[in-house]
Amino acid sequence: MTLAPEDHTQQIPQGGYYSQSAPPAPPAPPTPPLGEGSRPAPKRDRRVGQTAVTALLAAVLASGGTYAVTQLGDNGTSSTPTATATTNSNQNSSPTVVQGNVSAPDWSAVAAAVSPSVVxxxxxxxxxxxxxxxVVFDKSGHILTNNHVVGDAAGNGAITxxxxxxxxxxxxxxGTDASTDLAVIKLTNGPSDLTPISLGDSEALKVGDPAMAVGNPLGLSGTVTTGIISALNRPVSTGTSSESPFGQQQSSGDEVVTNAIQTSAxxxxxxxxxxxxxxxxxxxxINSSIASLGQSQGSQSGNIGIGFAIPVKEAKSIADQLIRSGKAEHAFLGVSTRDTVVTDGSAKRAGAQVVxxxxxxxxxxxxxxxxxVIIAVDGQRVDSATALVAQIRxxxxxxxxxxxxIRSGARQDVEVTLAVKPAS
Known part of the structure; x- marks a missing residue:
């Protein structure tokens, strides 16, 4: 599919979402050796293959190529929470909210706690x-964001x-890291009263947990939207040389693959x-991309209830490295793989075949x-070469x-200690 420069559209396998039954597709070409480990590289929505699935979603980077001059104002309305929430102060980061009813959060309290930490x-x-x-990462003025938001400003641009x-x-x-689509910028002469955001545990998330997205959609700063965690460990690929909000190709040969959090917010x-x-x-x-069923040339997709975020565990690791040295290291497995379907007992399943x-x-x-054929990593299902990359990444x-x-029709577990990805 030919994309308009501003489309930023990528193909994403959705492990069942919007899938259609189809006979197993012929083996896809092998993925190049995993510089990040035994999987292809990560994010900006590129093509993510999934065995035996032919209907794919298109993922669109959630960056603003156009800026809306309208700003959100107070509409004077608010929802009434079903139970009282209390806020615990924290001198080093944004306050945390103790919900009176975790199944019906008081989102007003959450928005008040989080908004000062989002820029x-x-x-x-x-x-x-x-x-x-x-997001405000620390009191020193470091801001964590996506590479595709600020990467084009390197050398010849201005960031405000x-x-x-x-x-x-x-x-x-x-520092920027194109393969994870993460970047850290720093305020010039930043104030001393910054409120770094409190970090949670992405490993503890469950499907169905409530979630809120906070950001600057279409230039409408301070916007909050709510939903749930729709899926976890969703392999999302945005392809190589990630596109910028301006439709320009950024200088990275890595494929951006994320083991993403999917949300309906x-x-x-x-x-x-x-x-x-x-x-x-x-x-x-860190919110990074949205899904689209397709778009006409020259148009830009909006929300359809499927968005993707980079888990905070990965984002914090990359941010710490970028702040420390300006660059990030990645795990490395050392195989090339392709999508396949393999016999597993009396059934068949998709996996990543080592080539x-x-x-x-x-x-x-x-x-x-x-x-x-690799079918799982630490018990997490792997049903494509991209899914393997996302797990290792x-x-x-x-x-x-x-x-x-699965080797010669039989299952077995293999212990591996990952190394540092060699410089390309």
């Missing part, structure tokens, strides 16, 4: 201007950050880099062989992981 980001380059969102109280500051790029262009929080007001993910193993890599050292070098493979 609007405007980027101006020779190619145009765009808008996105970010607006706090929730309306104060505006310039910012510079501290409305996410639209401009929400990129903003916060996805739980009912306590804790950051659980090559690089010598001296973690995979080779663990005894992984050509022809092995969120790990760190030195992690020990268990691969479940």
């Amino acid at each position: 609007s980001i405007d980027v101006t380059t020779q190619q145009g201007s765009g808008a996105g969102s970010g 950050v607006t706090l929730s109280d309306g104060r505006t500051f310039g910012a510079t790029i501290v 409305a996410i639209n262009p401009g929400n990129s880099g903003g916060a996805l929080v739980n009912g306590k007001g804790e950051l659980i993910g 090559s193993v690089s010598s001296g890599t973690p995979a080779a050292n663990a005894g992984i062989k050509n022809g092995d 969120e790990m760190t070098a030195g992690d020990k992981t268990k691969l479940t493979i």
Whole structure:
């Protein structure tokens, strides 16, 4: 499919969502050796293959290529919570909210706690201007956002950050990581009264948990939307050389693949880099992309109830590295894989078939062989080459992981210790 420059459309397999029954497709071409481990590289919605599934969703980066001049105002209405929520103060980060009824959160309390920690980001380059969102990461003025929001400003652009109280500051790029679509910028002469966001635990999330997205959709700063966690460990790919909000190709050969949190909270262009929080007001993910059933050339998709966020565990790890050294390391497995369908007992299942193993890599050292089909990582199902990449991508070098493979018709578990991805 040919995309208009501003489409930012990618193909995403949805593991059952909007899927149609179809005979198994022929094996896809092998993915290149996983520089991040045994999986292809991560995010900006690129093509994500899934075996035996032919109907795919298109994912669209949730960044603002156009800026709406309208600003949200107080409409004078508010919902009445079913139970009282209390807010616990925290001197080092945003307050946390104790809900009186966790199944019916008081979102007004959550919005009040979180909003001071979410910022609007405007980027101006020779190619145009765009808008996105970010979260206050620490009191030193570091802001965590998406690479596709600020990456084009490197070297020849200007970044402006607006706090929730309306104060505006310039910012510079501290570091970017195209393969995870994450970036850290820092306020120039930032104030001393910043409120870093409280970090939650993305590993503790359950499908059905309530969630709120906070950001700058379509230039409407301070917007909050609510929903639930719709799915976890959703492999989302936005392809290589991620596109910017201006339709430009950024300089990265990595594919952006995320083991994403899927949410029904409305996410639209401009929400990129903003916060996805739980009912306590804790950051659980960085909003990054939205799904689309398709769009005509020259148009831009909006929310259809399927949005994706980078889990906070991965986002914090990358942010810490970028602040420390300006770059990030990634886990490495050392195999190339392709989508396949394999016999598993009396049934068949999708998996990632190994087509090559690089010598001296973690995979080779663990005894992984050509022809092995990887169907799970640490018990999490793997049903495509992209899903394998997403699982490895969120790990760190030195992690020990268990691969479940099918070899010669029989299941077995293989222990692997991941290494650092070699420089390309």
